Amino acid sequence: MFQKILIANRGEIALRVLRACKELGIQTVVVHSTADSDAMHVRLADESVCIGPPPSRESYLNIHQIVAACEITGADAVHPGYGFLSENAKFADILAAHNITFIGPSGDHIRVMGDKIEAKRTAKRLGIPVVPGSDGAISEEKEAKRVAAEIGYPVIIKASAGGGGRGMKVAHTEADLEIALQTAKSEAGAAFGDDAVYIEKYLQKPRHIEVQVFGDGAGRGVHFGERDCSLQRRHQKVWEEANSPALNAEERSRIGGICARAIADLGYSGAGTIEFLYENGEFYFIEMNTRLQVEHPVTEAITGIDLVHEQIRVASGGGLSVKQEDIKFNGHAIECRINAEDPRTFTPSPGTITHFHTPGGLGIRVDSGVYSGYKIPPYYDSLIGKLIVHGRNRVECMMRLRRALDEFVVDGIKTTLPLFRDLVGNPDIANGDYDIHWLEKYLAKGE
Numbered sequence: 001m002f003q004k005i006l007i008a009n010r011g012e013i014a015l016r017v018l019r020a021c022k023e024l025g026i027q028t029v030v031v032h033s034t035a036d037s038d039a040m041h042v043r044l045a046d047e048s049v050c051i052g053p054p055p056s057r058e059s060y061l062n063i064h065q066i067v068a069a070c071e072i073t074g075a076d077a078v079h080p081g082y083g084f085l086s087e088n089a090k091f092a093d094i095l096a097a098h099n100i101t102f103i104g105p106s107g108d109h110i111r112v113m114g115d116k117i118e119a120k121r122t123a124k125r126l127g128i129p130v131v132p133g134s135d136g137a138i139s140e141e142k143e144a145k146r147v148a149a150e151i152g153y154p155v156i157i158k159a160s161a162g163g164g165g166r167g168m169k170v171a172h173t174e175a176d177l178e179i180a181l182q183t184a185k186s187e188a189g190a191a192f193g194d195d196a197v198y199i200e201k202y203l204q205k206p207r208h209i210e211v212q213v214f215g216d217g218a219g220r221g222v223h224f225g226e227r228d229c230s231l232q233r234r235h236q237k238v239w240e241e242a243n244s245p246a247l248n249a250e251e252r253s254r255i256g257g258i259c260a261r262a263i264a265d266l267g268y269s270g271a272g273t274i275e276f277l278y279e280n281g282e283f284y285f286i287e288m289n290t291r292l293q294v295e296h297p298v299t300e301a302i303t304g305i306d307l308v309h310e311q312i313r314v315a316s317g318g319g320l321s322v323k324q325e326d327i328k329f330n331g332h333a334i335e336c337r338i339n340a341e342d343p344r345t346f347t348p349s350p351g352t353i354t355h356f357h358t359p360g361g362l363g364i365r366v367d368s369g370v371y372s373g374y375k376i377p378p379y380y381d382s383l384i385g386k387l388i389v390h391g392r393n394r395v396e397c398m399m400r401l402r403r404a405l406d407e408f409v410v411d412g413i414k415t416t417l418p419l420f421r422d423l424v425g426n427p428d429i430a431n432g433d434y435d436i437h438w439l440e441k442y443l444a445k446g447e
């Protein structure tokens with residue numbers, strides 16, 4: 001097992017990882033920018049190293065500073081959290097070259113999944129169902145027309161170096177295709193320095209369902225069920241749940257089994273998320289994320305398994321603590337992302353939190369790095385906490401969530417809490433009847 005882990009992140013996830021390290025008896029080092037000297041994770045860590053000024057480029061993304069912090073403190077592993085360097089293959093390679101363990105998959109696995117064309121090709125080869133479309137990159141209009149005619153309109157053109165919704169163009173008819181292809185290519189070239197694009201059938205009303213997987217790096221793979229993350233705004237998830245209200249146990253076990261086998265065959269190590277669009281009872285792979293995700297606590301709530309403990313165990317060579325047959329799905333969990341934003345315009349609202357009171361009681365978890373008197377710096381993303389609620393079934397979970405939202409107090413700044421108080425009373429949400437466009441349509445109506 002590791003002696004000392006360096007946490008290369010900030011905010012609630014730095015605290016989340018720190019807690020897991022403490023439970024496992026592992027020493028902790030955190031790195032932070034000058035804007036985060038008062039952060040909770042800095043106060044609670046055994047050691048801290050200031051690695052640079054507020055801009056992420058110069059601190060949380062500064063590989064040399066982070067490696068130097070490992071050398072100075074004698075850390076033998078790095079947990080990257082999510083965002084920042086968590087899916088940076090070069091970072092994983094550099095750590096490996098320094099004999100420091102990156103708590104995550106190999107640089108090569110990160111690289112494959114970061115290239116969306118390569119990821120899709122790999123998924124298909126491993127028996128995962130993918131969205132119908134081109135087998136590789138498309139550059140000629142003629143080729144685009146041929147593929148589109150074959151799969152049928154509407155089609156979507158995506159950047160291979162994109163992901164998470166960046167660099168996509170929809171073509172409803174052949175007349176739209178040329179412009180869509182050219183703008184997708186030039187936007188991809190400008191944004192990512194790589195103009196490779198591919199074509200897929202455009203699914204019009206899917207849900208976003210993602211399967212949590214784990215590999216032990218030695219040919220074993222398991223799945224921890226799925227999360228439904230359809231409630232999003234501008235590709236930012238707002239509300240996530242496990243299980244998906246749309247799936248039954250048979251569908252869960254079928255798609256989960258396919259994903260677990262693929263992860264085993266790939267020789268993948270650590271946590272991963274296989275993202276699907278789900279429409280008319282069918283799953284279509286879109287992307288794979290090679291990191292721990294923001295919404296992992298809903299999976300922890302229904303399985304009772306600490307996924308960060310599992311990451312650390314696997315990375316240290318100790319293997320997974322569970323076999324597939326040990327993983328049971330109990331009840332229902334919902335996560336609300338509390339952002340320091342205006343609940344209508346989503347404009348960031350940094351500043352001082354004058355009062356912070358979190359809900360408690362059975363089935364309630366709050367993951368947050370803020371406290372009364374804490375000043376939210378303006379440099380980073382606006383997530384200030386996550387409310388995760390568990391119940392024996394979805395109805396109980398929703399009742400408990402409504403109560404927890406009533407108890408939650410954040411004064412001094414604007415937050416997205418009022419949005420959740422509205423959503424929890426909405427009939428479509430109560431019925432679990434929503435797709436990836438539901439939230440944006442709801443917000444456009446503007447009550």
Ligand code: MV4
Binds near residue numbers: 200437
């Ligand atoms: C799609 C799609 C429809 N058809 N692909 C957006 C984020 C990126 N991960 C993939 N995305 C989409 N890909 C096909 N073939 C619709 C989206 C999409 C979306 C997906 C998940 C959650 C929210 C979304 C909002 C708009 C579009």
